């Protein structure tokens with residue numbers, strides 16, 4: 008296998024793991040990592056060409072993969088697909104609820120259909136997948152579910168439909184973690200920040216030109232994340248290393264969710280500039296100014 012994982016090579020030997028959105032970006036990367044660790048990977052998505060290509064790459068690499076073309080928003084299709092997977096593999100050990108996406112738009116310009124399309128993709132679809140995997144397999148023998156959300160901690164301006172859905176997915180994660188713990192099922196979330204995935208190419212070119220450089224400047228780590236950095240967090244939750252962890256959310260965002268933007272970032276290159284700022288404006292003075300403005 009050519010995927011270089013930080014985890015032990017036989018970690019998931021003989022296990023079956025489902026990855027929704029496994030035909031591209033973070034899902035494709037995660038499918039490679041799980042296959043490299045011995046898992047039988049089942050890819051789920053809508054576009055058959057992308058799914059076929061990822062399956063072929065994994066098999067060529069010596070791994071095991073199959074796929075189903077399904078829209079996770081269609082309840083009957085999700086139920087039928089999970090039944091087929093259980094019939095074929097006998098047991099589902101892990102589910103990575105990664106499929107999703109949105110379009111950049113201010114709230115005032117989002118139609119009801121646009122809102123529904125995004126909420127159904129990022130919240131309802133993940134619920135349907137998890138419920139069916141639980142009812143048809145995991146309630147008998149346990150398992151691990153990982154839900155991919157986003158950096159929506161103080162709202163998600165410009166992607167409000169997605170922010171609402173992802174916040175909902177976090178609440179779903181916490182509820183499912185409690186309700187399903189007695190079945191030996193752990194449910195956790197991974198919140199990626201700004202990841203240089205192939206998914207970014209699906210936005211209008213102006214997104215890469217204007218929004219990406221601006222957002223990069225708000226990340227304390229001063230760079231976008233890579234797909235494999237999200238995949239290793241997912242792998243951790245699926246693995247026995249997380250056997251006592253459920254209902255948790257791991258931010259993989261270079262610190263972007265912590266950036267209060269009150270003071271300039273403290274990287275070495277900017278230290279002299281920052282010291283000058285502190286000398287010129289004492290924190291007390293800043294606080295007083297903020298109070299006065301409020």
Ligand SMILES: CCC/C=C/C(=O)SCCNC(=O)CCNC(=O)[C@H](O)C(C)(C)COP(=O)([O-])OP(=O)([O-])OC[C@H]1O[C@@H](n2cnc3c(N)ncnc32)[C@H](O)[C@@H]1OP(=O)([O-])[O-]
Nearest residue numbers: 107108109110112118119120121124125128157206207209
């Ligand atoms: C900070 C970065 C964080 C996150 C990064 C990532 O996630 S990376 C990458 C992750 N990957 C992606 O994000 C991939 C790209 N995203 C997708 O493919 C989304 O999953 C999807 C929900 C937009 C497509 O769902 P679908 O196939 O069901 O969509 P549909 O075509 O059937 O339309 C349904 C409604 O939505 C409306 N509408 C759609 N697009 C736009 C638009 N640009 N503008 C305005 N509106 C738009 C459309 O007009 C219609 O409403 P109408 O006209 O009837 O009132």
Ligand SMILES: NC(=O)C1=CN([C@@H]2O[C@H](COP(=O)(O)OP(=O)(O)OC[C@H]3O[C@@H](n4cnc5c(N)ncnc54)[C@H](OP(=O)(O)O)[C@@H]3O)[C@@H](O)[C@H]2O)C=CC1
Nearest residue numbers: 028031032033052053054078079106107157201202204206
């Ligand atoms: N990249 C980033 O910076 C961030 C990404 N995320 C989230 O991480 C996840 C992976 O994103 P990323 O890899 O970057 O982007 P991609 O667009 O490459 O991945 C999204 C995947 O989801 C699948 N998908 C979307 N809607 C459906 C559906 N209704 N049914 C089945 N499959 C679906 C797509 O396949 P197909 O079109 O074939 O159905 C695609 O493979 C997404 O949920 C994304 O929103 C969150 C925060 C940041």
